[in-house]
Amino acid sequence: MKRLHILAVSLLVGIALAAAVPAAADVPDARLVVSDVTVTPAAPDPGNTTTVEFTVANSGGSTTGVAVDRVALRNRTDGTVHAEASRLGALSVGDDVTLELSTAFDDAGVKDLELVVETEDEDGETVTVTRPVMIVVGGVDAAGITDDVQVDARTVLPSEIDEDEQLNVDLGADASGLLGGDSEEDDEELRTPLVRVEVTNFGTATARDVVVAPSTANESLARLAVVDVAPGTAESVFFDAGRFDDPTTITFEASYTLGTDRNASETTLEYRPNRGEVVLTDVDMTLEDGTVTVTGNAANPGLGAVNGAIVSIGETEYVEPAYPAREYFVGTIPESEFVRFDVTADVDHANATTVPLTVTYLADGDPYERTVELEYDARSESDESDGGSGVPLSVVAVIGGSVVIAGGAALSRRRLRGRD
Structure with a gap:
């Protein structure tokens, strides 16, 4: 039989270079697993010692060893630390170690806790994993469990x-x-x-x-x-x-x-x-007859269709939308599909450093608005005819949740509560 345990993970969406395909957050080199959590006694009395035993494994999928810097048992709500230990040695790939932390609780009741394992890999990167633990102090009746x-x-x-x-x-x-x-x-x-x-x-x-x-x-x-x-x-x-x-x-x-x-x-x-979302990829920026044209793909890597998507040029002191394509109605983007767009702007070439691009859309019936600041580096048509190569805008714009800022692009997002 297994003891109480629940695992948790987090997902991070980042911004990559134009030549790359948008991807989820990097997986840590160290794949740590906390398992075999045992609480002894299972229902301790108030004031008596409670021991939590658990195993930390550096799984075979890891590419690096780790040093176990600290383990702690803390409250999930307010972060109160009930027990901790540090400098517990190293784990090579495939190794595991069984550890224990002991404490006592003054009051009866259900204690919503978590184990925290903090490590450092061979490159000096910190890798932390947590594992929830529930302890019923005083037994079922004292804890108020009916x-x-x-x-x-x-x-x-x-x-x-x-x-x-x-x-x-x-x-x-x-x-x-x-x-x-x-x-x-x-x-x-x-x-x-x-x-x-x-x-x-x-x-x-x-x-x-x-x-x-x-x-x-x-x-x-x-x-x-x-x-x-x-x-x-x-x-x-x-x-x-x-x-x-x-x-x-x-x-x-x-x-x-x-x-x-x-x-x-x-x-x-x-x-x-899981909802759909919008990602802008293969973004290009060109200048012809004084008008800047921004082109790219509006892609949907999410798990649901995106509806009513519109890509538009934002207005700043040095940038304003311009005829003939102030905004582009993308419409519906099915899951794992994309639609090509192009929008045009008048830009103060001497002073502008970024061009804002805004996407509005519906995902699962809820409206969203996302804006990305693209680095202004338009290439003229004459430059391309003279043999210029490569995409002048070195960014893939991710219109998503958590982001990593890279390539000179800054991203903001908000959920619309209503539109005028």
Whole structure:
């Protein structure tokens, strides 16, 4: 049986050079995994010592060793550190180490904590991983838990799934390598919307014959069987939410047997499918007869269509939209497709340093507006006819969430609450 554990990851979208294809954030050279988390005793009394044992592994997918600088057990809400240790040695690729932290809690109740592991790789880069830990101090009654068995649901990526967990859904033929293999199709994991349904037993008896029944307001879905859940442990199954194209409220009811009684616990998940987004690529800037023309591709790398997309020139002290293409109606951009655009502007060539480009669009029914400041470096038609080569604007503009500023481009974003 596994102990309580949940993994977390973050996603970063960056800005690259024009010759590159937009990509997700760089994967750290060190692939660290925190697993086998055990709390002893499972339900400690107030004031008594509680020990959290866990394993830190530098997985075989890493390309560097790491030095384990610090581990800590802290509160997830306010960051209070309950226990920590430092300078714990090094891990080569494929190595792991089992560590423990001990503390005591003055008051009974549910403690929402997390393990923090801070390391430094061979290039001096810091790599930090966290792992949530829940401790019930004083037992179920003292903690105020009215139901011995509880169920929780949240969306996850395949990369968050432990190798020893049973993946009970079909990821499809293109999903090889999603669990840490050598597949070059890593981006495919973003196309697999999974919901992790975790059944946790805070009681003193084993929950047997556990079945999770998903449902929406309109239909009941196929039930999922869960292995018996021993006291103080949690077991998970995975629900494939790929059938839902629109935001949907999904209820997960876990029914189970304790002794001779049949009981149930449920939770709801406000599931929202991944939205479409707009990325500007292959941007070019030319000058002809005093008018600057900006051309490029408006692409949608997201997991949903983008509608009503418009690309327009922004107005500044030195730049203003100009005839014949002050703005370009791109319209609908399906998932993994792009549309070519061109817009024109009058530019004060002596003083302008950037040209703002704004994109407005609808994603999943919500309006968005994104602006990128393009470095002004227009090439005239005569320059190109004289043998000039290469794209004068060395930037790929990512109109996305988190960004890395590069190539002289700055990006801002806001969600529209209304339009005049």
